[in-house]
Amino acid sequence: MEDRKRSVFISVLKDALNRVFSGGPFYLSFLSLFGILFIAGVTSGIYSIFIAGSRHAYGTYREIPLALLIATYIFFVVTSTGLCLVSSIGHIFGVQDFMPIAKRAILLSVITIMSGFLVIGLELENPFRMAIYLFASPNFSSNIWWMGVLYSFEVVFLIVEFIFIMRNNHKVSEAAGLLGIFFGVAAISNLGGVFAMLQGREYWYGPYLPIFFIASALMMGCAVIIFFTVIAYWIKGDTIDGPMTSSLKIVGKLTILMLAVIMFFTIWRMVAMTVGGTEKLLVLDALVKGPYAFNFWVLEVTLGMIVPFVLLLWSKGRRIGIMFIAVALMIFSTFFVRLDMVVAGEIVPQYWEMGVKEFSQLHTYAPTWKEILVALGGVGFCGAAFMLGEKLFNGFREAPGVEEAKIGKADSEL
Amino acid sequence: MIFKPLDKDKIFEKSGNISELDRREFLKIGLAVTGIFAGGSIVSAVSAAEKLFPRGTYAEKYPYKPHYSMVIRVDQCIGCRRCEKGCVATNAVPDYGWRTKVLEREVPQAIGQKREFIPVQCNQCNNPPCVRACPVKATYKDKANGIVMMDNKKCIGCKICMAACPYNARYFNEEKSAIDKCDFCFESRLSRGEKNTACSVTCPADVRVFGDLSNPKDRVYQLIHQLQKPVWVLKQETFAKPNIFYMKG
Numbered sequence: 195m196e197d198r199k200r201s202v203f204i205s206v207l208k209d210a211l212n213r214v215f216s217g218g219p220f221y222l223s224f225l226s227l228f229g230i231l232f233i234a235g236v237t238s239g240i241y242s243i244f245i246a247g248s249r250h251a252y253g254t255y256r257e258i259p260l261a262l263l264i265a266t267y268i269f270f271v272v273t274s275t276g277l278c279l280v281s282s283i284g285h286i287f288g289v290q291d292f293m294p295i296a297k298r299a300i301l302l303s304v305i306t307i308m309s310g311f312l313v314i315g316l317e318l319e320n321p322f323r324m325a326i327y328l329f330a331s332p333n334f335s336s337n338i339w340w341m342g343v344l345y346s347f348e349v350v351f352l353i354v355e356f357i358f359i360m361r362n363n364h365k366v367s368e369a370a371g372l373l374g375i376f377f378g379v380a381a382i383s384n385l386g387g388v389f390a391m392l393q394g395r396e397y398w399y400g401p402y403l404p405i406f407f408i409a410s411a412l413m414m415g416c417a418v419i420i421f422f423t424v425i426a427y428w429i430k431g432d433t434i435d436g437p438m439t440s441s442l443k444i445v446g447k448l449t450i451l452m453l454a455v456i457m458f459f460t461i462w463r464m465v466a467m468t469v470g471g472t473e474k475l476l477v478l479d480a481l482v483k484g485p486y487a488f489n490f491w492v493l494e495v496t497l498g499m500i501v502p503f504v505l506l507l508w509s510k511g512r513r514i515g516i517m518f519i520a521v522a523l524m525i526f527s528t529f530f531v532r533l534d535m536v537v538a539g540e541i542v543p544q545y546w547e548m549g550v551k552e553f554s555q556l557h558t559y560a561p562t563w564k565e566i567l568v569a570l571g572g573v574g575f576c577g578a579a580f581m582l583g584e585k586l587f588n589g590f591r592e593a594p595g596v597e598e599a600k601i602g603k604a605d606s607e608l
Numbered sequence: 609m610i611f612k613p614l615d616k617d618k619i620f621e622k623s624g625n626i627s628e629l630d631r632r633e634f635l636k637i638g639l640a641v642t643g644i645f646a647g648g649s650i651v652s653a654v655s656a657a658e659k660l661f662p663r664g665t666y667a668e669k670y671p672y673k674p675h676y677s678m679v680i681r682v683d684q685c686i687g688c689r690r691c692e693k694g695c696v697a698t699n700a701v702p703d704y705g706w707r708t709k710v711l712e713r714e715v716p717q718a719i720g721q722k723r724e725f726i727p728v729q730c731n732q733c734n735n736p737p738c739v740r741a742c743p744v745k746a747t748y749k750d751k752a753n754g755i756v757m758m759d760n761k762k763c764i765g766c767k768i769c770m771a772a773c774p775y776n777a778r779y780f781n782e783e784k785s786a787i788d789k790c791d792f793c794f795e796s797r798l799s800r801g802e803k804n805t806a807c808s809v810t811c812p813a814d815v816r817v818f819g820d821l822s823n824p825k826d827r828v829y830q831l832i833h834q835l836q837k838p839v840w841v842l843k844q845e846t847f848a849k850p851n852i853f854y855m856k857g
Contacts, residue, residue: 327743327744338741
């Protein structure tokens with residue numbers, strides 16, 4: 195029995211590998227590129243933390259301790275929760291049009307959260323101590339402690355959800371999915387809380403970030419699933435049709451809605467800052483006409499909001515190519531939203547208001563190449579895992595549709 | 609001199625004419641937080657502080673014994689930075705970090721003295737944001753003396769405490785592979801029977817007065833519990849309840 199199971203497993207793996215190697219030159223070159231990025235990132239991270247020392251290798255310093263790598267981590271884990279939420283609309287809450295994207299969304303949710311863990315693992319100075327003292331010496335009042343716990347639970351439930359949805363056991367999958375959402379939303383709002391509860395940082399402090407992160411997650415979940423579904427069909431060499439067409443149309447609509455929500459969040463945050471304290475005014479100034487103006491106006495507002503909004507409206511949910519460009523822009527620019535959010539919270543010196551010489555300038559931050567490589571390592575892992583996943587699970591060919599889900603449901607009810 | 613030690617009448621003038629009785633009442637609560645450092649002006653002093661720290665939020669009895677605190681007599685500082693050097697030598701502070709720093713402020717248009725020096729360090733807060741944020745209790749408030757300590761072996765190096773600290777008092781020490789910060793020289797001096805911190809001992813101008821806030825006979829207690837001179841803390845709005853007090857004179 196055991197032998198038979200093993201031989202089945204080996205043959206499945208062989209099939210998958212065959213599919214990978216026969217993926218064609220484009221597929222293989224992109225897979226190699228992502229693989230190289232992943233290896234380069236991990237190498238750079240290990241070298242930076244354990245050999246060179248982060249002080250020498252990374253662009254962070256005493257006054258800007260959290261920067262690119264934390265932003266990348268946030269980028270990935272927020273996306274992960276978003277994908278988990280988007281997948282749940284179909285396979286947990288039963289909205290038929292969201293069914294076809296569910297499996298891919300769950301797999302991507304697992305992949306993106308792992309990418310996030312990879313990046314933060316190469317950012318922490320002593321990642322191994324964390325494994326011990328998170329359990330041996332927990333601080334229940336710390337958001338970072340909760341972050342570790344909640345994300346660990348989330349990733350376990352996501353994996354369980356994925357395994358059982360692939361085996362068409364929808365009962366277990368739904369239960370795990372529901373718990374996954376619970377822990378995912380808790381984790382993501384708590385991630386906002388990591389920043390929102392630092393009373394010494396005026397720009398971060400307050401209930402804005404935990405709520406913003408949830409809305410932003412859903413937006414990113416929608417954008418990312420459209421992005422990867424289109425690529426998955428390129429990899430498969432299929433055209434998007436049938437239930438997937440209507441699915442992408444409705445996900446596109448949700449993307450527009452969430453983008454509008456994020457626009458309101460952003461507008462009111464900026465407007466409210468005009469009457470804030472000194473730190474807020476300085477950050478506002480830095481974002482609107484200072485060193486972060488390009489990031490804010492061009493990357494965040496134009497490429498991340500206005501252009502995608504127009505493109506998504508124009509596509510009417512039917513012109514997949516235009517939707518793809520829109521969501522690609524959104525994903526790209528959201529990375530800078532995260533980066534600006536993290537860095538802008540630290541640029542105003544803590545002793546600014548005293549008017550002392552030592553802290554009379556805003557702090558500046560520029561990532562080093564080693565830091566950028568680690569962030570790209572996360573991207574590499576995400577890309578490579580997605581591409582391998584598509585081949586391993588055969589592009590979710592057998593079971594993307596509504597019918598199958600229905601059958602699975604009926605089975606599990608019996 | 610920009611600031612002369614304010615006499616009683618002037619304090620009341622600046623602090624919105626509160627009565628002597630009110631003022632005494634407030635002082636009983638514990639600590640007179642009478643000003644904001646911003647711009648060097650003593651702002652709306654005592655009456656505003658009552659709103660900031662509602663009655664009872666600063667314990668009448670200090671929670672630690674000894675309750676280590678420091679008073680920095682800021683106008684006495686001559687900027688010699690011997691405290692910085694003393695700290696570095698005593699606590700093996702590397703050249704890329706600092707536990708205490710003397711900041712310098714210049715006001716060219718000021719009448720008289722145009723420059724002042726402001727020593728800063730970890731404020732050993734009663735409600736420390738760094739301690740709350742640390743996921744693994746690598747930094748903690750000592751239950752006996754109130755010093756915010758580090759347990760180096762636990763530090764995972766997430767640096768959230770650095771972001772949380774309102775006083776920029778923390779840095780990552782490569783040699784220790786942990787965050788380093790001022791511990792009032794507990795490890796290097798106090799735990800070995802010394803009674804004073806390195807920065808205080810090396811200061812030639814008696815700027816840094818270190819002592820026990822819970823002991824009425826201690827100089828720190830007496831400097832803080834007096835009516836003549838305003839005493840303030842930095843960044844009171846964060847509600848961290850710091851234990852480094854500033855005063856002039």
